[in-house]
Amino acid sequence: METELTRLFDALTESTGSAPPDGPASFINRRRRGYNRLGIEDLFGQWRKSISRIDDPSALLAGWNARALASNPGEPRARKRHGDQDDRWLPYRTRSLPHASQRVGPWTGNHADVEKRELDLSVIMDSIPIPAILATSSGGAQRLNPPAIDYFGSNPGEPIDSNIASAIHPEDLPQVMAAQAKARKTGSTYDIQARHRRADGVYRWMNLVGMPLRDTQGRILCWMQLHFDVDDRKRPEETLHAVERDLSAIINMIPALAWSARTDGSAEFFNRHYLDYIGLTSDQAINWGWTVAVHPDDASALIASWKSIVSSERPGETEARLRRFDGKYRWFLFRLKPLRNESETIIKWCGINIDIDDRKRAEEKLRRSDAFLAEGQRTSLTGSFSWLLDSTELTFSDELYRIFEFDLGSPVTLDRIADRVHPDDIPLLFDKRADARSTGADHDYEMRLLLPNGSIKHVHVVSHSTRGHGDRGEYIGAIQDVTQRRTSEETFGVLRSELARMAKINSLGALTASIAHEVNQPLSGVITNASTCLRMLAADPPNIDGALETARRTIRDGHRAADVITRVRSLFSKKTAATERVNLNDAAKDVIVLSQSVLKSSRVALKTEFADDLPLVIGDRVQLQQVILNLLLNASEAMSGVDDRPRQIVIRTENDEDDRVRLTVRDTGAGFGPDDISKLFEAFYTTKGGGMGVGLSISQSIIERHHGLLRAMPNDGPGATFWFSIPRVTHDDKHDITRVIS
Amino acid sequence: MIVLRPLIMVIDDDESVRESLPDLLAELGYSARSFPSAEAFLSSDCIGTARCLILDMAMPGMSGLELQRELVQRGSHIPIVFITASTDETIRAHALAGGAVDCLFKPFSEGALLAALDVAFH
Numbered sequence: 001m002e003t004e005l006t007r008l009f010d011a012l013t014e015s016t017g018s019a020p021p022d023g024p025a026s027f028i029n030r031r032r033r034g035y036n037r038l039g040i041e042d043l044f045g046q047w048r049k050s051i052s053r054i055d056d057p058s059a060l061l062a063g064w065n066a067r068a069l070a071s072n073p074g075e076p077r078a079r080k081r082h083g084d085q086d087d088r089w090l091p092y093r094t095r096s097l098p099h100a101s102q103r104v105g106p107w108t109g110n111h112a113d114v115e116k117r118e119l120d121l122s123v124i125m126d127s128i129p130i131p132a133i134l135a136t137s138s139g140g141a142q143r144l145n146p147p148a149i150d151y152f153g154s155n156p157g158e159p160i161d162s163n164i165a166s167a168i169h170p171e172d173l174p175q176v177m178a179a180q181a182k183a184r185k186t187g188s189t190y191d192i193q194a195r196h197r198r199a200d201g202v203y204r205w206m207n208l209v210g211m212p213l214r215d216t217q218g219r220i221l222c223w224m225q226l227h228f229d230v231d232d233r234k235r236p237e238e239t240l241h242a243v244e245r246d247l248s249a250i251i252n253m254i255p256a257l258a259w260s261a262r263t264d265g266s267a268e269f270f271n272r273h274y275l276d277y278i279g280l281t282s283d284q285a286i287n288w289g290w291t292v293a294v295h296p297d298d299a300s301a302l303i304a305s306w307k308s309i310v311s312s313e314r315p316g317e318t319e320a321r322l323r324r325f326d327g328k329y330r331w332f333l334f335r336l337k338p339l340r341n342e343s344e345t346i347i348k349w350c351g352i353n354i355d356i357d358d359r360k361r362a363e364e365k366l367r368r369s370d371a372f373l374a375e376g377q378r379t380s381l382t383g384s385f386s387w388l389l390d391s392t393e394l395t396f397s398d399e400l401y402r403i404f405e406f407d408l409g410s411p412v413t414l415d416r417i418a419d420r421v422h423p424d425d426i427p428l429l430f431d432k433r434a435d436a437r438s439t440g441a442d443h444d445y446e447m448r449l450l451l452p453n454g455s456i457k458h459v460h461v462v463s464h465s466t467r468g469h470g471d472r473g474e475y476i477g478a479i480q481d482v483t484q485r486r487t488s489e490e491t492f493g494v495l496r497s498e499l500a501r502m503a504k505i506n507s508l509g510a511l512t513a514s515i516a517h518e519v520n521q522p523l524s525g526v527i528t529n530a531s532t533c534l535r536m537l538a539a540d541p542p543n544i545d546g547a548l549e550t551a552r553r554t555i556r557d558g559h560r561a562a563d564v565i566t567r568v569r570s571l572f573s574k575k576t577a578a579t580e581r582v583n584l585n586d587a588a589k590d591v592i593v594l595s596q597s598v599l600k601s602s603r604v605a606l607k608t609e610f611a612d613d614l615p616l617v618i619g620d621r622v623q624l625q626q627v628i629l630n631l632l633l634n635a636s637e638a639m640s641g642v643d644d645r646p647r648q649i650v651i652r653t654e655n656d657e658d659d660r661v662r663l664t665v666r667d668t669g670a671g672f673g674p675d676d677i678s679k680l681f682e683a684f685y686t687t688k689g690g691g692m693g694v695g696l697s698i699s700q701s702i703i704e705r706h707h708g709l710l711r712a713m714p715n716d717g718p719g720a721t722f723w724f725s726i727p728r729v730t731h732d733d734k735h736d737i738t739r740v741i742s
Numbered sequence: 743m744i745v746l747r748p749l750i751m752v753i754d755d756d757e758s759v760r761e762s763l764p765d766l767l768a769e770l771g772y773s774a775r776s777f778p779s780a781e782a783f784l785s786s787d788c789i790g791t792a793r794c795l796i797l798d799m800a801m802p803g804m805s806g807l808e809l810q811r812e813l814v815q816r817g818s819h820i821p822i823v824f825i826t827a828s829t830d831e832t833i834r835a836h837a838l839a840g841g842a843v844d845c846l847f848k849p850f851s852e853g854a855l856l857a858a859l860d861v862a863f864h
Binding site for chain 2: 525527546553557
C-alpha cells in the first residue's frame with residue numbers, strides 16, 4: 001500500500017498540473033511523449049484508490065513534504081499505516097547542490113498551504129523559487145514552474161520541449177544533451193552549466209542540476225531539472241577568460257617578438273609572432289632552443305649580454321641577428337625588463353625584440369656613403385664648407401682642413417682663412433665675402449693660397465647660398481685644389497712650344513743637306529767668280545770685261561747666299577704667331593727654293609700647279625710655310641725606297657669651296673693603308689727610322705689654329721696625297737686684319 | 743806655237759757652276775766644256791777627248807758616282823774630281839774608294855781646285 005502510494009506519488013511527478021485526489025481529469029490533457037510505463041488514468045486511478053485506503057494521508061504528506069524540504073542529503077521516510085503491508089521506509093533521494101548560492105527552500109510559506117492542501121507535486125514545484133522543469137525519463141520537458149515559465153517565456157502554440165531546447169545556447173547544447181544522456185544512462189544526477197535564453201532574448205548562464213525521481217523499485221520515473229542562475233558569477237569568469245583571450249590575441253598580434261624568460265634566463269613563453277618569425281614551435285623554442293635562430297656570429301655576444309643583463313637585474317638591451325623562417329637574417333634589438341613581485345624579487349624577465357634591420361642597413365649605408373664622400377673629397381682634392389653669414393666661423397670638411405693646412409678639428413674663422421689667401425687675391429676674397437652677405441649670389445672663381453712654407457696653391461671655389469636654418473643666410477660650397485692642374489697646364493704649354501721647336505729642329509736635321517746646298521751653292525759661285533776675277537785682273541793685259549762680269553756674278557751670288565740665310569732664319573725663328581695676309585703661292589715657292597737641294601739629292605721631280613688668281617689667306621706666314629715644308633719633306637721621304645717608278649711630287653694650289661684656299665702635296669711614294677690615317681696624325685707616330693714624328697701633329701694644330709683642315713688619303717695609284725685648306729680673306733676681313741689666329 | 747790646253751769636262755746641273763767654273767779653269771790654263779747632266783756627257787762625242795772630269799755628286803737622273811761606275815765599265819780611266827755641296831765626309835771616302843782623284847766640298851777655294859787638278863794631270 002505504501003509502496004503503491006509512493007510509487008504513484010513518484011509517478012505523479014510526471015504530471016504537469018495539480019492533482020487533486022479526486023480529480024484526475026485535469027491531467028488527462030497533458031500527456032507527455034515517451035511515457036511508457038503507466039498511463040495517467042491508471043496512475044490516478046490507483047492514486048485515488050491508494051489514498052482512500054490511507055487512514056492518515058496528512059502524515060504521509062508531511063513526510064513527503066519534509067523530505068522535499070530537507071536541504072541535507074538524507075532519506076526522509078514516510079510510514080504508511082497499511083494493514084497488509086509492512087511499514088517500509090521509502091527513500092526519496094535528494095541531493096545537496098554544491099553550487100547553489102540559494103538553497104532549496106525556504107518554503108516556509110508553503111508549508112501551511114501544503115499541509116492544508118492535498119499533496120501536490122506541482123504545487124511544490126511552483127513554490128520552488130527558481131526555474132524548475134519536470135522532464136520525462138526520455139528527456140522531454142513536461143512541466144515548468146512559474147519561474148521557469150517567466151524565464152523561458154511560454155509560447156502557447158508550441159510544445160514546451162522546443163521552447164526549452166531552443167533556449168539553450170547552441171554552443172552549450174551539445175554538452176547539455178551529452179550530460180543528460182549520460183545521466184539517463186547511468187541514473188546519476190547531472191550538473192552542468194549552460195547558457196539559457198531568457199524570454200527577453202538575453203542569454204544567462206545557468207547551472208543545470210537534474211535529478212532522477214525513482215519509484216520504490218528504484219526505477220526512474222522522471223527527472224527534475226533545476227536551473228540556478230550563475231550568470232553574475234560566470235560573467236566575470238567569462239570576462240576574465242575573454243580578457244585573457246583578448247590579451248593573448250593582443251600579445252600575439254603586436255608586430256614585435258614578445259617573450260618571457262625565467263630568472264635563469266631560459267625562455268618560457270614566445271608570442272605567436274615570434275614563433276612564426278623564427279619558424280619554431282613553442283616546444284622547440286623554449287629554454288634555450290630559440291638560440292638556434294641567432295646568427296652564429298652574434299650568438300656568443302648575445303648570450304653574454306643576456307647573462308650580464310640578467311645578473312645586473314636591471315632593464316637592458318642588446319642587438320643581434322635573428323634568422324627568419326625563410327633563412328634570412330635580420331637585425332633585432334633585444335629589450336629585456338625584469339618583472340618583480342610585491343617584495344621586489346624578480347620573478348621573470350619579459351622582453352621584446354624589435355626589428356631594426358632597416359635602420360641598421362641605413363646606418364651602414366650612411367657610414368659607407370660618408371666614407372665614400374670623404375674618400376671622394378680626398379681623391380679629388382675637394383673640400384666642402386658651410387658658412388652661416390652672420391657669424392665669423394665656418395665649418396670645414398676634413399679635406400678642406402688639409403687643403404688649407406689647418407689642424408684637423410681646429411676652429412676655422414674668416415681671419416684664419418684670410419691668412420692663407422695670397423696677398424694679391426685678398427681684394428678678391430673680401431669682394432666675394434661682401435657679395436655673399438649682400439646679394440647671396442652664387443660664386444665660381446679661382447684664387448691662390450699662400451701657405452706658411454711659401455708654396456702657392458691654386459684653388460677653384462664654387463659656392464651658393466641656401467636658406468636652411470630658418471632665416472639665417474647660409475653659404476655652402478666646395479673648394480678644389482687645382483694647383484696640379486695649373487702647373488700641368490703651364491708645363492704642357494711650355495712643353496708644347498718646346499715640342500714645336502724640336503719639330504723645327506727635326507725638320508732642320510732633314511734640311512741640313514738642303515741648307516748646306518742652298519747656301520753653299522751661291523758661296524761656291526762667289527769664291528769661284530772672285531778667284532776668276534783676280535786672275536783676270538792679274539793677266540797681262542788685264543781682262544777688264546771678264547773681271548767685271550765675274551765681279552758682277554760674285555755680288556749676285558753673295559746676295560743669293562744672304563737670301564737663303566734670311567729664309568732659313570725666318571723659317572726657324574722663335575717669333576710668336578703673326579697675323580698677316582698671305583699668298584700661299586709665294587709662301588710655297590719660298591719653301592720650294594729651300595728644299596730644292598733635298599729634292600735633287602733624292603732625285604725627286606717637283607711639279608707645281610699654282611692657281612693664278614689664288615685669293616689671300618689670313619695667317620702666320622712662317623707657320624704656314626712650316627706646314628708646307630713638313631708636307632714636302634714627308635713626301636720626299638716617302639719615296640726614298642722607290643726605284644721602279646718616277647719619284648714625283650706635285651704641289652698644287654686652288655680655290656676650295658666655302659671660301660677656302662687649298663694646297664695639295666701629292667707623291668708617288670709608299671703610301672699608307674686606311675688603318676694608318678688616324679695614326680699618321682698622332683704625335684710621335686713615325687715611319688721614319690730616325691724621325692721624331694711630331695711634324696704632322698704640329699702641322700695639324702697649326703692648320704686648326706688657322707680655322708682650317710689638314711687631311712690625308714692614299715692615291716688611287718701609288719703614293720699619298722696630303723692637303724690643307726684654310727679660309728680665304730673675305731670682304732669683311734679685308735678691313736679687319738686684326739682677326740687673331742687663336 | 744799652238745799650245746793645246748787640256749780639256750776638262752765640268753758636269754753639274756747647277757747653272758752657276760757651269761757659268762763660273764769654266765772661266766776659272768780658263769784662267770788657270772785649261773780649256774773646259776760643261777754639261778748639265780751625266781747623260782748629256784755620255785751622249786756627246788767628248789768622252790775620248792776629255793782629260794779630266796769635274797763631276798757633281800748629286801744630280802737628277804744619273805748621279806756622279808753612277809757615271810764613275812759607268813766609265814769604269816766602259817774601260818775609261820779618265821781622272822775624276824768630284825765636287826759636292828753636301829757636308830758628309832763619308833761621301834768623300836766613297837768617292838776615293840771608287841778611284842776618284844779627289845772630292846771637293848763647296849765652296850772650295852781656288853787653291854784646293856788647283857791641287858786636285860795637279861794630281862789629276864800628273
